[in-house]
Amino acid sequence: MLLLIQNARIASEDNDDLTPADVLVENGTITQIGQGVEAPAGAKVIDALGKILMPAMFDTHIHMREPGQEAKETIKSGTEAAINGGVTGVVLMPNTAPAIDSAAMVRMIYDIAERDARIPVYTSGCITKGREGKELAGIDGMLNLGVKMLTDDGDAVPDLLLLKHAMEYASEFDCFFASHCEVLELSGPRALNEGEVSHRLGIPGTPACSEEICMDRDIRLAHATGARLHIQHVSSKIGMETIRWWKQMGAKVTAEVSPHHLLFRDEDIGDYNTHYKMNPPLRTAEDNKALLEGLKEGVFDIIATDHAPHRAFEKSQDFVTAPNGITGLETALVSLYHYFVKKGEFGWGLVVNRYSAQPRRMMGLDAVPISEGGKADFLLFDPEGETTFNKDFMQSKSQNTPFLDKTLDGSIDLVVLGDEVLLER
Amino acid sequence: MSKRLTESDIAQAVSQMVNQILERNASKEFVLVGIRSRGDEVAERIRSALETAGMNVPMGVLDISLYRDDLAHLKDNPKLQGSNISFTVDGAHIILVDDVLFTGRTVRAAIDALTDYGRPTKVELAVLIDRGHRELPFAPDYVGVDLQTQRMDYIDVKLQGSDGEDSVVVIENKV
Amino acid sequence: MAVISLLVLVVGPVYTPLSSSSPPMTRKDLLDIESLSREEIELLLDQAGPFKDLFTRSVKKVPALKGKSVLTLFYEPSTRTLSSFEVAAKRLSADVTNFDVPHSSVVKGETIKDTIDTLQSMRTDYIIVRNKMPGLPQMIARETKACVINAGDGAHAHPTQALLDGFTLREVFPELMGKKILIVGDILHSRVARSTSTLMRKLGVEVAWLGPGSLVPKHGPKDIKRFTNYDEALRWAPDCVYLLRVQMERQAVQYFPSLREYTKLYGVTDERFKQLEAQGTYIMHPGPVNRGVELCDAVMEYNRCLINQQVENGIATRMAALYWLKPNQQK
Numbered sequence: 001m002l003l004l005i006q007n008a009r010i011a012s013e014d015n016d017d018l019t020p021a022d023v024l025v026e027n028g029t030i031t032q033i034g035q036g037v038e039a040p041a042g043a044k045v046i047d048a049l050g051k052i053l054m055p056a057m058f059d060t061h062i063h064m065r066e067p068g069q070e071a072k073e074t075i076k077s078g079t080e081a082a083i084n085g086g087v088t089g090v091v092l093m094p095n096t097a098p099a100i101d102s103a104a105m106v107r108m109i110y111d112i113a114e115r116d117a118r119i120p121v122y123t124s125g126c127i128t129k130g131r132e133g134k135e136l137a138g139i140d141g142m143l144n145l146g147v148k149m150l151t152d153d154g155d156a157v158p159d160l161l162l163l164k165h166a167m168e169y170a171s172e173f174d175c176f177f178a179s180h181c182e183v184l185e186l187s188g189p190r191a192l193n194e195g196e197v198s199h200r201l202g203i204p205g206t207p208a209c210s211e212e213i214c215m216d217r218d219i220r221l222a223h224a225t226g227a228r229l230h231i232q233h234v235s236s237k238i239g240m241e242t243i244r245w246w247k248q249m250g251a252k253v254t255a256e257v258s259p260h261h262l263l264f265r266d267e268d269i270g271d272y273n274t275h276y277k278m279n280p281p282l283r284t285a286e287d288n289k290a291l292l293e294g295l296k297e298g299v300f301d302i303i304a305t306d307h308a309p310h311r312a313f314e315k316s317q318d319f320v321t322a323p324n325g326i327t328g329l330e331t332a333l334v335s336l337y338h339y340f341v342k343k344g345e346f347g348w349g350l351v352v353n354r355y356s357a358q359p360r361r362m363m364g365l366d367a368v369p370i371s372e373g374g375k376a377d378f379l380l381f382d383p384e385g386e387t388t389f390n391k392d393f394m395q396s397k398s399q400n401t402p403f404l405d406k407t408l409d410g411s412i413d414l415v416v417l418g419d420e421v422l423l424e425r
Numbered sequence: 426m427s428k429r430l431t432e433s434d435i436a437q438a439v440s441q442m443v444n445q446i447l448e449r450n451a452s453k454e455f456v457l458v459g460i461r462s463r464g465d466e467v468a469e470r471i472r473s474a475l476e477t478a479g480m481n482v483p484m485g486v487l488d489i490s491l492y493r494d495d496l497a498h499l500k501d502n503p504k505l506q507g508s509n510i511s512f513t514v515d516g517a518h519i520i521l522v523d524d525v526l527f528t529g530r531t532v533r534a535a536i537d538a539l540t541d542y543g544r545p546t547k548v549e550l551a552v553l554i555d556r557g558h559r560e561l562p563f564a565p566d567y568v569g570v571d572l573q574t575q576r577m578d579y580i581d582v583k584l585q586g587s588d589g590e591d592s593v594v595v596i597e598n599k600v
Numbered sequence: 601m602a603v604i605s606l607l608v609l610v611v612g613p614v615y616t617p618l619s620s621s622s623p624p625m626t627r628k629d630l631l632d633i634e635s636l637s638r639e640e641i642e643l644l645l646d647q648a649g650p651f652k653d654l655f656t657r658s659v660k661k662v663p664a665l666k667g668k669s670v671l672t673l674f675y676e677p678s679t680r681t682l683s684s685f686e687v688a689a690k691r692l693s694a695d696v697t698n699f700d701v702p703h704s705s706v707v708k709g710e711t712i713k714d715t716i717d718t719l720q721s722m723r724t725d726y727i728i729v730r731n732k733m734p735g736l737p738q739m740i741a742r743e744t745k746a747c748v749i750n751a752g753d754g755a756h757a758h759p760t761q762a763l764l765d766g767f768t769l770r771e772v773f774p775e776l777m778g779k780k781i782l783i784v785g786d787i788l789h790s791r792v793a794r795s796t797s798t799l800m801r802k803l804g805v806e807v808a809w810l811g812p813g814s815l816v817p818k819h820g821p822k823d824i825k826r827f828t829n830y831d832e833a834l835r836w837a838p839d840c841v842y843l844l845r846v847q848m849e850r851q852a853v854q855y856f857p858s859l860r861e862y863t864k865l866y867g868v869t870d871e872r873f874k875q876l877e878a879q880g881t882y883i884m885h886p887g888p889v890n891r892g893v894e895l896c897d898a899v900m901e902y903n904r905c906l907i908n909q910q911v912e913n914g915i916a917t918r919m920a921a922l923y924w925l926k927p928n929q930q931k
Contacts, residue, residue: 496665
């Protein structure tokens with residue numbers, strides 16, 4: 001296939017400047033970047049005037065619910081949602097039913113992905129069998145199949161000695177740990193920040209220190225054992241500061257922040273709106289501000305959505321009973337543009353770095369800059385366009401997002417991976 | 426043609442009622458019960474006139490809101506002001522007093538309300554204005570003035586205590 | 601969408617001066633105190649008076665809700681509140697049905713939404729719900745045409761308790777503005793403390809909290825005073841001390857060392873009672889009381905103990921609430 005994209009402005013992770021150029025793609029490879037590139041015979045030509053061409057995104061924190069809860073999401077629907085949001089690679093979390101805790105389960109995920117997905121699907125593997133925190137999972141078998149991330153996401157590993165042994169054992173191999181941070185005794189089963197809102201709603205809240213204590217604990221342990229550690233979905237100011245401090249101490253730690261923790265706060269829950277219920281919970285305006293600062297400064301290496309689909313009836317239960325989590329794959333990039341890039345909080349360079357290049361590197365993959373000789377793995381973003389996140393637009397089986405039926409500025413008009421146009425509108 | 430009653434018309438109507446009541450009950454024991462709102466003020470005027478004539482008559486006030494038959498159809502329920510019946514209703518001869526007698530529904534509600542206080546031996550009805558158009562079989566025993574009205578007319582009664590002036594205006598065909 | 605507004609929601613001061621003319625507003629539901637205006641609260645308290653007057657008549661019943669159906673849906677056992685609502689509804693001539701729900705929890709498999717659909721199919725006019733899940737009455741209210749009264753949802757709200765408390769205190773202090781109430785005990789888990797504090801503040805009453813540090817929320821409204829010991833609190837000279845029930849069953853995870861220690865620090869002991877009596881302080885309690893824990897026996901005989909009035913006023917206030925609400929008119 002021959003594809004010529006004319007008059008685009010190219011974004012890269014190196015800086016926030018956009019470079020005007022035409023880009024020619026031949027059989028999945030970018031062969032020419034420059035001004036006034038002639039369209040070869042039979043080429044598909046796209047006029048991208050005013051639009052931004054950038055490396056496609058990569059999301060390292062995805063719940064695809066398959067196997068076990070296919071009514072919420074499947075690898076097929078979830079990867080289509082990813083494409084819809086400009087994401088061409090995902091890392092699945094292992095809290096399926098059964099959990100992804102063995103080579104056999106990893107093989108099964110890869111088989112389903114090969115059959116159903118148009119983008120690469122990677123999976124993490126459990127630290128402990130069934131994520132029960134009791135026995136170590138089949139780590140070697142999973143790593144042999146290419147698993148890089150070990151996590152009991154959804155829960156922390158409560159047994160510190162077991163986690164220490166896991167870290168000592170696995171740090172000898174090419175892999176890293178990822179921590180969902182929470183001290184269960186302090187938080188219990190309800191995802192709501194402890195503060196004025198939890199008082200008003202009459203629901204005992206989870207204090208930020210529940211997350212911060214666990215985070216600090218896990219980093220200390222990783223630092224002591226020499227394991228690489230990634231901290232998932234940081235939600236609080238002191239959490240951000242904890243990571244900053246440990247990075248200064250030279251710990252091998254990376255961290256992610258999710259768009260919802262940057263954008264929303266507990267007040268948005270209003271009258272028990274379960275579309276703002278997730279774990280870790282939304283905290284305060286002060287935390288939003290600190291997280292944004294941490295993102296700009298590089299305390300947060302990556303952005304990841306924690307895409308967590310749930311069925312409408314589950315989310316229409318009362319706040320305590322409704323499950324935790326919101327979807328994010330389809331809304332992340334557009335919301336980052338609408339709330340931050342457009343307002344000048346940060347530029348496209350940061351978006352490409354934190355949501356495309358760094359996540360890939362963390363997974364041991366190469367970044368996909370738009371460069372001659374590189375593989376075509378990019379998207380075209382229209383800053384003048386707009387996107388309405390209604391049921392027709394969304395490809396995910398679930399629409400549990402505060403953006404449901406909202407319209408934001410910016411639209412993803414084209415997603416190309418190799419020789420295939422995955423999305424065009 | 427719009428009909429009006431002036432302050433003096435109203436005073437005359439009240440004294441007409443007082444005379445009728447005295448005529449028939451000169452040596453009898455009875456009590457007055459005014460229906461909120463404005464019926465209580467008419468009752469008070471009657472009580473005061475009777476007092477001047479040398480008769481001390483106990484008086485109560487009845488709020489019939491909870492007994493209305495149209496509560497289910499109202500957008501807002503009427504604001505309760507409460508009743509004040511300090512005498513024994515059992516065995517009493519009661520003269521119910523209201524400002525305007527129209528469909529008779531208020532009287533029905535008032536009688537129901539009264540009988541929840543006890544069993545009076547006799548209940549009579551005194552009204553300042555009878556405007557006709559009954560929907561229930563009630564007839565007044567004492568009437569201040571009869572006014573010819575159309576079914577859709579609205580009678581705007583103002584009394585000193587509630588409204589700062591005494592006047593009655595018939596507004597035709599109020600929609 | 602209130603996503604990125606940088607305005608911090610300012611709550612309070614809650615007291616708002618009365619506007620000169622306010623039409624009596626009608627609502628479909630009574631879910632919490634927070635959403636009520638001061639005018640609405642005063643209207644309800646004003647209306648409760650005439651209902652209380654009815655209790656001295658030989659016939660205590662009025663036909664205001666004749667032909668209407670009231671469904672009580674109590675997921676938590678509560679003989680007192682349930683009976684109070686039942687008596688109130690029956691005195692208004694409504695038909696009352698108790699929807700028998702297993703007290704453990706909602707039956708597995710049937711979601712709350714399914715239960716609400718079932719209720720909707722019964723075409724009931726009023727639903728009175730008590731549940732341990734905060735916000736559940738709001739959900740039911742959104743999904744049904746019936747009027748919903750929250751009879752207590754977890755630690756969130758108990759609006760009719762707050763109204764009866766306000767009514768009771770107003771009987772002894774016709775002008776509540778500037779009066780002081782000290783609420784003592786487990787504030788953290790108490791919907792009563794939340795709703796009553798909110799109502800009192802809306803009526804211009806100063807509110808203070810006293811209780812074990814582990815049971816007094818750190819994040820409550822800023823205009824509520826916190827006391828850490830009784831002596832200090834009594835020097836503040838409250839007009840009323842409101843005692844909360846110690847929930848013995850909540851001691852699965854300990855919040856304080858022992859009942860003995862609780863009583864010593866936060867109970868109305870004989871000694872403290874003498875002081876309260878000397879100061880002429882009124883005492884309230886939502887019931888049922890733990891004698892010897894929150895209060896000593898002598899309190900129950902005290903002429904300024906309002907606990908029994910609270911019970912009687914509960915019926916009048918709930919009648920006023922039922923009379924005030926109107927089901928959705930359309931269809």
